[in-house]
Amino acid sequence: MQKTERLSDKRMRLIPKVALFIWLLYSSNMWAQIGESSSQKLVAVYPEESDELLLNPGVGFTTFQRFNGDELNEGTDWTEGFPIEYQDFDGKLETNDYPQTTIAYHRINWRFLETGPGLYDWGIIDKALRIAEQRGQTLMLRVSPYEGGDLKDVPSWYRKLTGEGKSDTLLSKKWRVNPENPEYLKYFGGLIEALGKKYDGHPHLEAVDISFIGYWGEGDGMHLLSDHVRVGLINKYLDNFKKTHLIFQPLNGDAPRPELLVRGTKIAAYWPDGTNNGEGSDMRHLGWRIDCLGDMGFWNDFSHMLDVYPQDIVRSGMKDAWKKAPIAMEICGTFLRWLEKEQYDEEVVNYIFEQALKWHVSTFNAKSSPVPSKWNPLVTEWLKKMGYRFVLRKFTYPSKVGQQGQIIISSWWENKGVAPIYRDYRLAIRLKGKKQTAVLFTSADIRNWLPGDVIFDEKLYVPIDVPPGEYRLELALVGSTDQIPRVKLANKGVNEEGWYPMGKILVTD
CATH class of the missing domain: 2.60.40.770 (Immunoglobulin-like)
Structure with a gap:
């Protein structure tokens, strides 16, 4: 026992000498490198x-169907789905009651891009990209299959081709045609394939939304699709956009387990949660978006902010996606609705902004509708934290x-x-x-x-x-x-x- 103690003491006395030697070795090596x-x-x-407040690429507010310097939407309404109505430009990029932005968001419906089977009017997107560049912006794009109303239906040639009427027997109320019809994957999927081949990697294309089912392409009823159709439509994006960021919206509140929405697809490997690594395949990271930031009870029976987003971001395995791909958010309604109809006070608005930061937001689509002046200080501080700084x-x-x-x-x-x-x-x-x-x-x-x-x-x-x-x-x-x-x-x-x-x-x- 005594011998062991003496040996231990000897080792203890050596520690400072060893540490000094290591430090001298490191120091001499460091200075040798210098x-x-x-x-x-x-x-x-x-x-x-x-x-x-910095105006930097890829972060902050976006304009919607408009560009820096354009007049805003009036009241609580906004426009979308149609080709952009271009305004006269006076050379000033600033807009009253709205932050200057580096991103212009454009959402257009299928019927306006594909004028006949396989006939594409790329001039619509070319012009939007060109004007965005002139206004100091990049373009974020979504092509929706349809919205409500006759003017935003699927292309008329598609209805004639398939013989489909406007049926009430579809599995989802927000479906306008049967997505299981092979022609849907062929033609809408073909449009996405052609879009990727023409614009993937374009220097002024910021990101593309994955959109293929439901009103506005927001994914309603995605979980009702057969694996063949769901996988086929999603992979039209993944196979044809290898450079431009893709953003996916699976958190639409209509499926009890969002992770099942992507079962069997390449998307399952995109979520960096350690459970699906996409081993052996050509995988990139995928961002996500939510379309109703600020809903604290618009429809009385549930709230996106309380009952959908916090739970599904975690359950879907997407909570760490922000580390490799952008998170985009869209306002629920407009700021004027928040103020006038929902009667939010500064405490509620600040809570909404804090949640968005917690979810690592980089961009925010406020639908080119005015920001109430009383909330300007909150918006300014929010913008300073959004994305990178x-x-x-x-x-x-x-x-x-x-x-x-x-x-x-x-x-x-x-x-x-x-x-x-x-x-x-x-x-x-x-x-x-x-x-x-x-x-x-x-x-x-x-x-x-x-x-x-x-x-x-x-x-x-x-x-x-x-x-x-x-x-x-x-x-x-x-x-x-x-x-x-x-x-x-x-x-x-x-x-x-x-x-x-x-x-x-x-x-x-």
């Missing part, structure tokens, strides 16, 4: 945070570096939003001199910058053609194929070109 910069002064920058907390770099030498940077960031960014923007460093400017791209994948702290370090080499001299070191989040700053940081001090100056650096002989 190399040339080890003898140089490091510049540490602590950028000042900004509380400004990057703050640079600390940035270090060497004060000087030799030609073709290493610039070793270290950075601490914080994402103060509730979601990551979903597009592949790049963190770039710019050396701006009197005679020459060089842009260095880092290896950072900012799509992995989840809410909270992020540490990113990198070694960058000074290009061979950069001559000795003094340079301003700047950084920015730029496009994936250009050197243009695209994403604003929640930091002060941005220059007129969209770059954030960190300080000076000397390139020596």
